[in-house]
Amino acid sequence: MRYEGVLRKMQSEMGQPIQYYMIFNNDFINVNQVLDKELEFNFIKYQCLNCNEDNPIFRQGFCQSCFFETPAAGDWIMRPELSMAHLNKEDRNLEYEKKVQLQPHIVYLANSSNVKVGVTRKSQVPTRWIDQGAHEAIEIVEVPNRYLAGITEVALKEHVNDKTNWRKMLTNTIEDADLVQWRNKLSKYIPEEAKDYFIESNQETHMEFPVLKYPEKVKSLNLGKTGEFKGILKGIKGQYLIFGDNTVFNVRGNEGLYVSLEVS
Template sequence: MVYTGVLTKMQTEFQNPIQYYLVFKNDFIHVNQLLNKSITMTYVGSECLNCGLNREIYRQGFCKSCFFDTPNAGDWIMRPELSTAHLGKEDRDIEYEKKVQLQPHIVYLANSSNIKVGVTRKAQIPTRWIDQGAHEAIEIVEVPNRYLAGITEVALKDYVADKTNWRKMLKNEIEDEDLKEWRQRLKSHIPTEVKDYFIEHNEETHLHFPVHQYPEKPKSLNLKKEGTYSGNLVGVKGQYFIFEDNTVFNIRANEGLVVEIGI
């Protein structure tokens, strides 16, 4: 059977293990059912996730024109401390920015390759942790807008990482940490205007991924360059396919590619 569609971030369900779905326009694939099966992926073309045109993908699934125009790719997406909707100040589209920025946000600690601090909308918990391949996570603060979450993240980055080492995450080189202890350790570094939003009492969330075999030396697949690839799928973690020959493929990083997947 062959499925054809535009790659977008896999949708997930928080179960044990995590359930993954590749969703195309007219069909979907329950990825967990592909484990220990041989699949073939073929690059067909590109389709911008914003304008829908057959244009080369620049970043985040968008063509270059859309990347610098759509509110979905504003600087505040990656740097929440730049959010300005709480001031009524527009970046690209004030209505969209109000909708996204002026809702509850969580600052959290996640452990995937190391302890890291991050920001996400409350509605994206635990999806954000799943996408990062974190095996454990905990909320630190819950604030009413993205800006307050952003300045908290900036303040805490001096004391804990804000990036994931994707190779260590995929190799499962992990150590369990006491995230409640880490949260208390970082409490004094939270900005004054955010201290009242500190979460005192909650437990760690633990996540379990459908992986039968971790890669010893993960090598990233560039499907656009290779054209086609076949391999035995042995795991899914974060937004990565993991294959038996140590090849890994980042679905999120390849959003906007049109592919054929043969099973």
């Protein structure tokens, strides 16, 4: 079976285990169904997710000029505390920024390699947790805009990590944590503006990933440099494909690469 198109982050669906899909131009593949099969990737060209031109990808699937122009890559994406739409102030495109920023956001704790704090739109729960390879997660606050979520995250990351160790996540060298206890312990550090939005009665959500075999150590694949890769798929976790030779491929990290994919 042959597929061709630009790489975008895999879509996912909660299940036991989670179901993953790669979406191409006129087709899609349920990646769970090709576990234990050989996949062959070939890099054909670049295709910026914004302008669709064959320009080298700079960051987040965008070429360099689009990265610094598109509202979808504003600084507030990575740093929610910089959001200004609630003040009616524009960064790059106020209409876009209002649409994204002025909606319910969740500040959460997730455990993928260690307990970390993060921010996501409410509509992206549990997708965001799945994308991070978290095996358990819990909401701390639900606020009406991205700015409040951002300042809450800034306050909490003084007391808990805000980064995932992706190597530990992929080798599954993880420990369970009592996230209810963590949530309650961190509640006193929530900023005054967000205290009324604290969630105190929910429980952890658990995720099960489709992995037949975890790697002992990981080798990261850069398809833009190697041009091609062939391997037996052994698992999917976060946005990574895990292969039998310990190679891991970050699909989201390679957004904007136009590829062919052969399944045999």
